[in-house]
Amino acid sequence: MINLECIFEEVGIPLKVFIRRRVNNDQDTEDILQNVFLKIHQNIHTIKDYNKIHPWIYQITRNAVIDFYRTQKGEIITDDFIREMNRDTFEGGNVNEEIGQCLKLIICHLPEKYKEALLLTEFQNLTQKELAEHLGLTLSGAKSRVQRARAKLKELLLCCCRVEFDHYGNVIDYERRCGNCKFC
Template identity: 55%
Template sequence: MITSIESIWEEFNKPLKSFIQRRIKNDQDVDDILQNVFYKIHSSINSLRDTEKTHAWVYRIARNTIVDFYRAQKYEEGIIELSEDILSETDDESTANDEIAQCVKAMIEYLPESYKQAILLTEFQHLTQKELGERMGLSVSGAKSRVQRARAKLKEMLLGCCQLEFDRLGNVIDYQHKCNDCKFC
């Protein structure tokens, strides 16, 4: 459990900076926003009721601080328009989901051929599992099993490569590579 500002700094400093850099282009602005995030965390640490939810609480503060940054830019300069994409958390989720999807596509190439075909045909060519079974000479239950096994292998590969953070709907909202020499991402 994380309860002190020091432990939050140790845990979140680098991941938060990376999170902000994916949304803000200017390095000086990134540093300013990161400082503002930790100031807000420090100021409101006593309002954190459930230390089990520290991760979500910290990233909510970071998202809100980024939105505040764009609002201030729009107000001060009058040139940046806030779009619904910037304000919505689903944009953040889509970005992480899209980045992870690229890793998964690379991982598919490493699957055994029968699993690779099952995933490609059902997920990318949108065949039903019944159609997959007909095309590959399998029963419907055999086709379902093949797709489930292929998905399980992909999940195992992904979790071996990355640490993922999900929202309550199961969307990827952030991730960290476990190693720098991952052959997939």
Template identity: 60%
Template sequence: MDIDTKGIWEEFSIPLKQFIAKRVQNKYDAEDILQDIFCKIHDHIETLKDESKIHAWVYQITRNAIIDYYRTNKSVTAELTDLPDTVNTDFIGDDVSREVADCLKTILNHLPEKYREAIVLTEFENLTQRDLAQRLGLSLSGAKSRVQRARAKLKEILLGCCHLEFDRLGNITDYKRKHLTCKYC
């Protein structure tokens, strides 16, 4: 195999650092993760059978390293206030989307750990449900059920505290709190 760790570093270090920085807010943690990734690449380069799949292989290692970071730093996943806003704000006023996104983050913090972890890994870290099952030691159907239950709990809590209005495409156009003392909004 003609690929070496130095060549991979030259090609992937900058894009990987940007990829990690979007998912991990602390720049020092992002740099540590990047170094760990290249140690793993160096240690396991011989396991890569097909050089044409180097990009997918490197990014899979990276995604797994980010997941490992969040799993070993429970305090990071316990509070999701540092996650970037993932709600598409192009279709509605920024205020409404920010407020609903903040409300969802607060609701996530109140979910049981197993449901919070399922949502964070699949929705924020873009892990497939199959990868989630492998990562958590669940069957594929068990992982799918966990994600569905987590989404249902989020929806139940959100609709319990807020009245949401949608456009014909399902985008939120407005919301009103049902109770002035809602602990989530």
């Protein structure tokens, strides 16, 4: 049986971000989110394959946003709006790709010793012990270098962008702080 509480905890924040990007205020976002959770609760029994639950939830959410606009006086749902809704997902694929590109640019601007530590451990999958041997450092020195590199990367990212994370540490939303960021 599917545990609703776990599902709500897992998708609540990404759904809220997804909805908020499409409506104009927090109250409407909360209302739509509650309607989505109610529809999930009422229809969860129809899911036969747990692997298909996220697309199903996304479809409910997308329809709820479209329904919201249909009920607004004077709002016209255009074909472009529906195409945009069909293209988007709430699972953060686009956000992760965008922030990933930004991180690559930031890494290139790190001091050489930090850039090398991150590239070797994060992209070439060297352990910190292997990094220490490769660079001729003690294990403690290698761990410190990786931690400092990560801290510097985070500092530069947060200088340029406001980033929102879920409770697992995954990026769920970001916004550039200014238009003249040299990284994004």
